[in-house]
Amino acid sequence: MARMPELAEVHWFARRWSAGLGATVTAVRLRERERVFREGDAAALATGLVGRRPERVLTAGKLAAFAFSGEAMLLVHLGMTGRLFTKDARDAQPGWARETASRPPDPAHDLLEIDCDNGVTLVYNDSRRFGLVTFHPGPGLPERWLRRPPEILSDAFDAAHLNRALDSGARRAIKTVLLDQDRFPGIGNWMADETLWRAAINPHTPAGALSPDARARLLLALRSTCADALRVIGEAWGEPPDSWLFNHRWRSGGVCPATGQPLRYERIGGRTTCWSPARQA
DNA sequence: ATTCTTGTTGCATC
DNA sequence: AGATGCAACAAGAA
Numbered sequence: 227m228a229r230m231p232e233l234a235e236v237h238w239f240a241r242r243w244s245a246g247l248g249a250t251v252t253a254v255r256l257r258e259r260e261r262v263f264r265e266g267d268a269a270a271l272a273t274g275l276v277g278r279r280p281e282r283v284l285t286a287g288k289l290a291a292f293a294f295s296g297e298a299m300l301l302v303h304l305g306m307t308g309r310l311f312t313k314d315a316r317d318a319q320p321g322w323a324r325e326t327a328s329r330p331p332d333p334a335h336d337l338l339e340i341d342c343d344n345g346v347t348l349v350y351n352d353s354r355r356f357g358l359v360t361f362h363p364g365p366g367l368p369e370r371w372l373r374r375p376p377e378i379l380s381d382a383f384d385a386a387h388l389n390r391a392l393d394s395g396a397r398r399a400i401k402t403v404l405l406d407q408d409r410f411p412g413i414g415n416w417m418a419d420e421t422l423w424r425a426a427i428n429p430h431t432p433a434g435a436l437s438p439d440a441r442a443r444l445l446l447a448l449r450s451t452c453a454d455a456l457r458v459i460g461e462a463w464g465e466p467p468d469s470w471l472f473n474h475r476w477r478s479g480g481v482c483p484a485t486g487q488p489l490r491y492e493r494i495g496g497r498t499t500c501w502s503p504a505r506q507a
Numbered sequence: 508a509t510t511c512t513t514g515t516t517g518c519a520t521c
Numbered sequence: 522a523g524a525t526g527c528a529a530c531a532a533g534a535a
Binding site for chain 2: 229230231232288303304305306307354356358405407414415497498
């Protein structure tokens, strides 16, 4: 099972492009017709970055943002199969085996290359082309960046914010609501399941029906899942411990690490959901 | 060979 | 109007 880029994976991939920080862009190569450039001006991207310096690597939820000198910004959403790396590290990247089916990215799917004068080439690769790459020459920051929702690990993401997020989707299953990027930026399928398992909440529960106690557990679980994922996966692409649901969900005959009881797999809101009926009442 | 999976959007429907 | 559900998109793995 291939893994899709969620909060921590996006963090990891975005940091691969830190290799270009401080250098100057000398050339940009891209395929203008590709879907991933559908919302931007591909021609402007092809010429607009040359001569600029990558100054900062940022992420917000599943969105990666690269700030260049002159207030230019490149926004990258990895979609399902987007990946960022440097050309020389294509085969050396740790964890390709866990990130996708076990092969290094195929150069045939390199859709954007940015040459820097320190010898580094930044590569965006996306086999299924569900990603989105937009260039904003500035001045001023892109609306998409300015209007992003509060990060789960920020102070702004508090109990009041969580209550609003839950009550505006009150009748939908909590599993489905957690996948809404406007409310829970960065949460994807495995993080949603991990969070509900940690909080001991049944994924079918309508979001609005969660008790105050369940909401408190949910807030803590959201924070712990995000913090753990960023630390273990986002910083070093490490191996999650067996104490997470993560390691058990893709094993055949998976067992809940908390109760030892069998895990259940079903589709909720069109998404495969793994949960522990013994723990998540 | 067919089915299934993923995240997001856009549309139809309640 | 706002909430909700689902098809569509692409490509690769099972």
